[in-house]
Amino acid sequence: MAYGFTSFLQKGQLAGGLRYRLRGILRPAWYAVRAFASPGRRRILPYSIQYLKRWKLAWFREDLGALLELLRDGKIKPMVAERMPLTEARRAQEVLGQGDVKGKLVLICNSLASRQGLPS
Secondary structure, eight states: OOOSOGGGEETTEEOOSHHHHHHHHHHHHHHHHHHHHOOSSOOOOOOOHHHHHHHOHHHHHHHHHHHHHHHHTTSOOOOEEEEEEGGGHHHHHHHHHHTOOOSEEEEEOHHHHHHTTOOO
16 A cells, blocks of 8 residues: 655655646556556555545545444554654654654644653
């Protein structure tokens, strides 16, 4: 799976310009074409949760329910790089912009963070 397309970042900022807009359209289209041309059962298909939430709300809810069920049953385990209090959201965004994060950064409500011993 591919997430985020961090190649759209330059020095932690979202890159602008026609080149990056075209890449944002062409790269997912290329993945879709390759998926249909691939032999066997393995397929690569682009998936946009934002698209589903915006245009196919019923599908979004179904997918979200299935995802939460998989999490609850322990069938999938997200890779968590770091847990941070919500007050450090800016630092979390800066760390993400550097592109070195392996896993997810989880922001925790400040009251929960203090109970877990995280700085607030």
